[in-house]
Amino acid sequence: MKIAVLPGDGIGTEIVAEAVKVLDALDLKFEMESALVGGAAYDAHGHPLPESTLKLAKEADAILFGAVGDWKYDKLDRPLRPEQAILGLRKNLGLFANFRPAICYEQLVGASSLKPELIAGLDILIIRELTGDIYFGQPRGRREAPDGEFKGAPEAFDTMRYSKPEIERIAHVAFQAARKRNKKVTSVDKANVLETFQFWKDTMIEVHAQYPDVELQHMYVDNAAMQLVKAPKAFDVVVTGNMFGDILSDEASMLTGSIGMLPSASLNAKNQGLYEPSHGSAPDIAGKGIANPLATILSAAMMLRFSLNQEEAAQRIEAAVQKVLAQGLRTGDIWSEGTTKVGTVQMGDAVVKAL
Amino acid sequence: MKIAVLPGDGIGTEIVAEAVKVLDALDLKFEMESALVGGAAYDAHGHPLPESTLKLAKEADAILFGAVGDWKYDKLDRPLRPEQAILGLRKNLGLFANFRPAICYEQLVGASSLKPELIAGLDILIIRELTGDIYFGQPRGRREAPDGEFKGAPEAFDTMRYSKPEIERIAHVAFQAARKRNKKVTSVDKANVLETFQFWKDTMIEVHAQYPDVELQHMYVDNAAMQLVKAPKAFDVVVTGNMFGDILSDEASMLTGSIGMLPSASLNAKNQGLYEPSHGSAPDIAGKGIANPLATILSAAMMLRFSLNQEEAAQRIEAAVQKVLAQGLRTGDIWSEGTTKVGTVQMGDAVVKAL
Ligand SMILES: CC(C)[C@H](C(=O)O)[C@@H](O)C(=O)O
Ligand SMILES: CC(C)[C@H](C(=O)O)[C@@H](O)C(=O)O
Numbered sequence: 001m002k003i004a005v006l007p008g009d010g011i012g013t014e015i016v017a018e019a020v021k022v023l024d025a026l027d028l029k030f031e032m033e034s035a036l037v038g039g040a041a042y043d044a045h046g047h048p049l050p051e052s053t054l055k056l057a058k059e060a061d062a063i064l065f066g067a068v069g070d071w072k073y074d075k076l077d078r079p080l081r082p083e084q085a086i087l088g089l090r091k092n093l094g095l096f097a098n099f100r101p102a103i104c105y106e107q108l109v110g111a112s113s114l115k116p117e118l119i120a121g122l123d124i125l126i127i128r129e130l131t132g133d134i135y136f137g138q139p140r141g142r143r144e145a146p147d148g149e150f151k152g153a154p155e156a157f158d159t160m161r162y163s164k165p166e167i168e169r170i171a172h173v174a175f176q177a178a179r180k181r182n183k184k185v186t187s188v189d190k191a192n193v194l195e196t197f198q199f200w201k202d203t204m205i206e207v208h209a210q211y212p213d214v215e216l217q218h219m220y221v222d223n224a225a226m227q228l229v230k231a232p233k234a235f236d237v238v239v240t241g242n243m244f245g246d247i248l249s250d251e252a253s254m255l256t257g258s259i260g261m262l263p264s265a266s267l268n269a270k271n272q273g274l275y276e277p278s279h280g281s282a283p284d285i286a287g288k289g290i291a292n293p294l295a296t297i298l299s300a301a302m303m304l305r306f307s308l309n310q311e312e313a314a315q316r317i318e319a320a321v322q323k324v325l326a327q328g329l330r331t332g333d334i335w336s337e338g339t340t341k342v343g344t345v346q347m348g349d350a351v352v353k354a355l
Numbered sequence: 356m357k358i359a360v361l362p363g364d365g366i367g368t369e370i371v372a373e374a375v376k377v378l379d380a381l382d383l384k385f386e387m388e389s390a391l392v393g394g395a396a397y398d399a400h401g402h403p404l405p406e407s408t409l410k411l412a413k414e415a416d417a418i419l420f421g422a423v424g425d426w427k428y429d430k431l432d433r434p435l436r437p438e439q440a441i442l443g444l445r446k447n448l449g450l451f452a453n454f455r456p457a458i459c460y461e462q463l464v465g466a467s468s469l470k471p472e473l474i475a476g477l478d479i480l481i482i483r484e485l486t487g488d489i490y491f492g493q494p495r496g497r498r499e500a501p502d503g504e505f506k507g508a509p510e511a512f513d514t515m516r517y518s519k520p521e522i523e524r525i526a527h528v529a530f531q532a533a534r535k536r537n538k539k540v541t542s543v544d545k546a547n548v549l550e551t552f553q554f555w556k557d558t559m560i561e562v563h564a565q566y567p568d569v570e571l572q573h574m575y576v577d578n579a580a581m582q583l584v585k586a587p588k589a590f591d592v593v594v595t596g597n598m599f600g601d602i603l604s605d606e607a608s609m610l611t612g613s614i615g616m617l618p619s620a621s622l623n624a625k626n627q628g629l630y631e632p633s634h635g636s637a638p639d640i641a642g643k644g645i646a647n648p649l650a651t652i653l654s655a656a657m658m659l660r661f662s663l664n665q666e667e668a669a670q671r672i673e674a675a676v677q678k679v680l681a682q683g684l685r686t687g688d689i690w691s692e693g694t695t696k697v698g699t700v701q702m703g704d705a706v707v708k709a710l
Contacts, residue, residue, distance in 0.1 A: 083547045094504075113584050114468050134489075134515060138502070140550045145518045147493065149449075155518035156554030160489060163500045163510035190598075192438045195495045199511030225580065225602045226609035229468050243545075247580045247602055254581035 001030040001308055004060035006053065008038040009082055010281030011291035011344075012066025018293035018348030019064060019300040022320075025352045026313050028304075033060070037089075038068025038082035038281075048085040057089055062307035063274040064300060065089075067281035082281075090130050095266040095274055096166070097173045098128040098245065099302070102232070102252035105261060107325045111334050112257030114232075119255060124235040125177060126252055128245025129170040130266055133196075134160040135242045160196045162241065167200050169269070171207035174239035175214050181236055184215045188224045188240035188248065200241065221248070228252055253278045260292030260333040263299035265306055273307040275299040289343045292331035294321055297351055320354035327354075356385040356663055359415035361392040361408065364437055365636030366646035366699075367421025373648035373703030374419060374655040377675075380707045381668050383659075388415070392444075393423025393437035393636075403440035412444055417662035418629040419655060420444075422636035437636075445485050450621040450629055451521070452528045453483040453600065454657070457587070457607035460616060462680045466689050467612030469587075474610060479590040480532060481607055483600025484525040485621055488551075489515040490597045515551045517596065522555050524624070526562035529594035530569050536591055539570045543579045543595035543603065555596065576603070583607055608633045615647030615688040618654035620661055628662040630654040644698045647686035649676055652706055675709035682709075 003023075007016040020032065035041075035053040042048045048068070057063050068082035078084065089095065104112060104122035112119045137159035145155040171187075178185045187204040189197035201218055208216045219227065221244045227234065228248065232255055240248060253259045262278035277295030285291055301317035304310040329350050330339045342350065358378075362371040375387060390396075390408040397403045403423070412418050423437035433439065444450065459467060459477035467474045492514035500510040526542075533540045542559045544552035556573055563571045574582065576599045582589065583603065587610055595603060608614045617633035632650030640646055656672035659665040684705050685694045697705065 078547075078553065081547065087548070113470060113473050115470060118468050135548055137512070142550065142554065145516070148518070150518040150520045153518040153520050154554075155516055156550045156552075157492070157514055157516035158549050158551050159512055159514060161500075161510055161512035163503070163505040163508040165505045165508050190601075192433075192436065193442070193490055194513050195497065195511045196513050198433065199497065199509075222601045222605040225606040226614075229584070229606060229609045244602075246545075246577045247599075250577040251580040251584060251606065254584045259581075 002060045003032045004056045004063045005032050005034040006037040007066040008068040009040055009070050010283040010286040014291050014344050015293040015296040016066040019296040021348050022297050022351050023300055037085045039070050039073050048082050049088040062303045065274050065276035069281045070283045094268040096131040097267045098130040099265040100126040100249040104256040108258045108334055110336055122232055125237045126249040127174045127239045128249055129241050132162050132166045133242035134158050137161040162196050167203040171204050174237055175211040178214045178237040184236035186217045186219050186238045188219050188221050188244055190221050258334050261294050263295050263302050265302045271307055275303040290332050291344050292333050293344050293348050320351045323354040324350045357415045358387045359411045359418045360387050360389040362421040363393040363423040364395055364425050365638040365641040369646050369699050370648040370651040371421040374651040376703050377652050377706050378655055392440045394425050394428050403437050404443040417658045420629050420631035424636045425638045449623040451486040452622045453485040454620040455481040455604040459611040463613045463689055465691055477587055480592045481604040482529045482594045483604055484596050487517050487521045488597035489513050492516040517551050522558040523562055526559050529592055530566040533569045533592040539591035541572045541574050541593045543574050543576050543599055545576050613689050616649050618650050618657050620657045626662055630658040645687050646699050647688050648699050648703050675706045678709040679705045
């Protein structure tokens with residue numbers, strides 16, 4: 001089995017190094033091969049997703065990804081910017097199912113913006129469709145407005161779209177995930193305004209007929225953004241499109257106050273997957289050795305579970321992370337009075353020791 | 356001067372009655388005329404926005420709006436559903452600038468999900484473009500997928516679009532509003548993915564050249580959804596498109612914990628405006644006499660300020676609302692230990708008395 005290791009930019013290299021250290025310590029049989037991606041790849045090869053990196057990713061069983069992006073690339077044309085690498089990997093590998101757990105660790109309740117009673121014990125799973133919607137819909141571009149109040153004026157446009165099979169496959173993923181949890185799916189749409197999401201809702205209802213043991217609730221995206229703040233624990237599995245999922249999964253992560261702890265997985269139909277922390281490349285703290293590697297280490301655990309069929313090893317990592325938290329070790333982002341502040345490498349070492 | 360009074364559905368009639376009572380008590384010279392809208396209009400006339408209601412709204416200087424919607428209309432075809440009334444009013448009257456203040460009243464800090472220190476003193480203004488974007492963009496509908504992985508499968512689609520003059524006019528509104536506040540505008544986009552919002556960002560930068568005294572910050576919508584949770588007070592004026600504004604303005608309202616207090620205004624180029632509470636029609640508590648009328652009463656104050664040129668009267672209402680809060684009067688939604696629970700009518704009476 002082969003893992004493509006793509007550290008990327010900013011803190012990416014530092015946090016991925018710790019996850020690799022943890023994987024190495026497990027002494028399992030897999031090969032790891034690294035490649036440049038994002039801004040780092042642009043600097044070296046003139047493209048954020050070079051052919052060689054894409055080839056490596058396609059051939060691997062799983063991809064361990066750090067983060068991409070840095071302000072210094074803001075001026076590049078869009079196709080050359082670091083983010084295009086992650087969009088390109090998603091699309092080329094067909095990674096349509098994005099799992100974004102929002103979990104509030106007992107020891108970190110205090111880090112949340114929310115009152116402890118609202119957030120303690122939070123464990124929700126946002127499932128975001130990742131290869132469709134307005135992210136990839138054609139046509140898009142600039143033109144003269146073809147009609148309307150400002151006909152003839154310069155305008156820009158994009159196309160939101162979902163086909164039935166795309167909605168069906170993500171619906172199955174959500175209902176099946178809910179079966180292993182609390183058997184409740186909230187499908188988030190904007191059916192009161194958008195054709196795409198009326199179709200989404202209709203299709204969810206159809207697929208739901210095959211899962212009578214799972215409860216299906218429908219919620220408008222604006223209401224979902226509110227209910228996440230008001231009563232996040234009322235959710236179990238949330239399923240939604242690419243654009244709404246981008247917004248809601250980030251909102252949900254931030255509710256926990258410890259986004260530095262949250263992993264993510266993006267899977268295709270063959271369970272090939274890309275695993276990355278929910279946070280970004282944080283160029284402001286890159287190279288300082290203070291970034292929290294736990295989200296990446298927990299992403300490696302998800303990788304073992306979903307793509308490499310190593311449930312036991314996944315649980316060992318998760319238990320080790322629990323253990324270092326219980327020991328009171330904290331990177332700066334989750335530090336609080338009475339706990340011990342450690343750096344990126346120390347945190348990785350502690351997880352290895354706790355395995 | 357003429358006010359069209361459109362109470363709508365659910366708690367709409369109850370809360371609008373209180374706002375009308377407060378307006379009457381001011382003894383100013385304007386005419387008020389009521390009409391049905393939303394589900395109530397559908398029941399009576401077979402359409403959520405009958406011609407007569409639209410005519411009244413167009414001829415008025417301002418519209419005082421309650422709320423529309425009820426689950427019992429969910430099965431109707433989209434064009435006949437209550438929400439179409441509000442979309443129709445926005446589009447027909449060209450109400451492109453939506454003002455959604457998110458204010459946390461001192462006495463209501465405890466009602467928020469957020470820790471008091473994060474929310475106390477919050478006073479941000481979300482300005483949402485309201486007549487463009489994917490809400491109204493054509494073409495939209497269902498068809499066979501013309502290309503892609505599922506070519507030929509049934510799909511649904513919508514068009515996101517913004518023309519330059521549409522972005523320019525909302526940019527001016529935002530910069531001018533910021534001048535009267537803390538001189539900071541955060542423009543929320545998704546320029547890293549969407550053509551429409553790269554154009555939005557470019558145009559914001561262009562218009563900003565005319566407002567060198569105002570600071571302009573750009574933020575991706577997913578990050579904005581996070582920063583609102585993490586540090587809401589870091590914002591002053593937030594400006595964004597119709598779809599992102601729908602989500603973020605609701606998220607921001609809910610952060611305060613007292614959405615029953617938050618008014619909104621939707622204006623066109625002639626300062627004709629529609630004024631409504633930020634909350635919905637709450638059919639579950641309709642007819643019980645317990646809904647909070649303060650958001651609607653404060654919407655009437657905004658109406659006096661923006662459309663009827665009666666700043667003094669607006670301030671009288673706002674001061675009266677502050678007074679009833681200081682007196683400890685609370686409807687159920689904002690009630691807490693030690694305060695006096697009152698119903699809708701009692702709350703309206705108290706505001707009249709406090710004028
Ligand atoms: C970098 C960007 C294109 C990306 C997205 O919008 O999907 C990011 O926000 C994410 O959620 O992974
Ligand atoms: C009812 C609905 C169409 C509307 C919208 O999405 O604009 C509502 O959510 C709002 O924000 O006023």
